[in-house]
Amino acid sequence: MHESVKSVIFYGVFAIIILMYALIYGTHYAGYSDVSGQFIKFILSSAPYVSRDLSLAGELTPPILAGVMSATIPQRSSATRTLISFVLALLCYGMYLHLSVFLTSPQAVAILQSVNQDPRESVSVLSAFSGGVRTFSAIIAASVIGLRINKAAEG
Amino acid sequence: MGLLAAFLAGFVLLFPVLADASERSVRFVFMDKTDYPNVRIEYHDGPLVEPITLTKEQDGRWSHTVELASASWAVSPSFVIHFDREQGTDWPIDFKPFSIGLPLHITKVVDDELVIPVYLFTKISNDEMERLERLKRRDQVFERRMLSEQIAKHYISVFSSHTDSISRRAIANWFDSALSLTKYTDNLFTISHEAGDASLQAYEGDASTRAHYQRHVEDAASLFWSDVQQLNSLIDSGLCDEARSLVKYVRLRHLESPESYLYRLSGQDPDAVLAERERRVSAGC
Numbered sequence A: 001m002h003e004s005v006k007s008v009i010f011y012g013v014f015a016i017i018i019l020m021y022a023l024i025y026g027t028h029y030a031g032y033s034d035v036s037g038q039f040i041k042f043i044l045s046s047a048p049y050v051s052r053d054l055s056l057a058g059e060l061t062p063p064i065l066a067g068v069m070s071a072t073i074p075q076r077s078s079a080t081r082t083l084i085s086f087v088l089a090l091l092c093y094g095m096y097l098h099l100s101v102f103l104t105s106p107q108a109v110a111i112l113q114s115v116n117q118d119p120r121e122s123v124s125v126l127s128a129f130s131g132g133v134r135t136f137s138a139i140i141a142a143s144v145i146g147l148r149i150n151k152a153a154e155g
Numbered sequence B: 001m002g003l004l005a006a007f008l009a010g011f012v013l014l015f016p017v018l019a020d021a022s023e024r025s026v027r028f029v030f031m032d033k034t035d036y037p038n039v040r041i042e043y044h045d046g047p048l049v050e051p052i053t054l055t056k057e058q059d060g061r062w063s064h065t066v067e068l069a070s071a072s073w074a075v076s077p078s079f080v081i082h083f084d085r086e087q088g089t090d091w092p093i094d095f096k097p098f099s100i101g102l103p104l105h106i107t108k109v110v111d112d113e114l115v116i117p118v119y120l121f122t123k124i125s126n127d128e129m130e131r132l133e134r135l136k137r138r139d140q141v142f143e144r145r146m147l148s149e150q151i152a153k154h155y156i157s158v159f160s161s162h163t164d165s166i167s168r169r170a171i172a173n174w175f176d177s178a179l180s181l182t183k184y185t186d187n188l189f190t191i192s193h194e195a196g197d198a199s200l201q202a203y204e205g206d207a208s209t210r211a212h213y214q215r216h217v218e219d220a221a222s223l224f225w226s227d228v229q230q231l232n233s234l235i236d237s238g239l240c241d242e243a244r245s246l247v248k249y250v251r252l253r254h255l256e257s258p259e260s261y262l263y264r265l266s267g268q269d270p271d272a273v274l275a276e277r278e279r280r281v282s283a284g285c
Helices: A003-029 A033-048 A056-070 A079-103 A106-112 A120-155 B001-012 B126-135 B138-159 B165-184 B192-200 B207-222 B221-237 B241-257 B272-285
Strands: B025-030 B039-045 B046-054 B064-065 B077-082 B098-103 B113-118
Touching: A003 A033, A003 A056, A003 A079, A003 A120, A033 A106, A033 B165, A056 A120, A056 B221, A079 A106, A079 A120, A106 B165, A120 B046, B001 B165, B025 B272, B039 B098, B046 B064, B077 B165, B113 B138, B126 B138, B138 B165, B165 B192, B165 B207, B192 B207, B207 B221, B221 B241, B221 B272, B241 B272
Parallel strands: B025 B113
Antiparallel strands: B025 B064, B039 B046, B039 B077, B077 B098
């Protein structure tokens, strides 16, 4: 695969992950909890199986996606690019760790109630989704380091 | 329950009659029969704060009647309902403790007993918010007024913000419901300071919306000046004591808030207006 295509896929996926975090938490933080609620509702309605807690699809999807994504990590020979990829993966991990904590807060419950979602059921699905993104980010971070070490070992 | 609520609301709203001041009272009737032990009502009249003990009626509803203090012309008490939910209490919704306030402006020409139906929120959702926003009829104003304030207070408390989009929508609903109740009861119920402040905070930075709310808040604060319009009918009815009390009351309130006339008298000198009314009472009585 051409390097530029890999970059587009790699950074594009992380951009989507960060955008999703911004739409869920960032909009609430900015005072637009109704937007946050509508996006959460969209996630809950569009990905009930992929993100369901303890389902086979829910457990396997993140590592499979991460495995595919590992092949698109760009510019493995560049230390700067490797560092950027690693920081990006860690950043996403941290964001979704924070999102998991936020989902247990009264604010998240109020947002879910405002869009007619059962808080208990919805928090479970969203937590699984958030956990999936964390698993995905962790595997990518590990892959970036691993590939770099291998490169160094080869060098 | 809807029929009873309509009857009670109609009783309050449609039949204001002349009555002796000493017989005036306010009766609260909880529309929900459920026993919510962490709801308290207080009667506030100036510095006086009196806790109210609810009693269970034969039909299972909780109620209480407050005898209003005898006043010269008008009393402006406030009823505060506290929601003091504690951990482990059986309530359909999780919420932090809050209070709602129901300020009144009761003159001598108001019914001898006001019946106020009390509604307690049991659900919070977009559907519930939309339902309340649609309650526009005269017999629905109490339900909308009570529940919309409770939901607004809940969101303000949870989000710690008046400007969050969800809080803002709930506050707008609260203020509109307070305005409707004021309109339908001919100013018997007034817009609370809290509703005014919350609305102004919610629309910080939106000058035109703030101006809309500000106008109604000022209107509510200068409400006592509108009582003056009743003077002629009192004199014509031979209610001279009431007429004298009215002028005295307005003069007293004018001293308390000397700028309120600006929103009601459209450029007239307030002292001249009061002096003219006093002359009219002297001539007519």
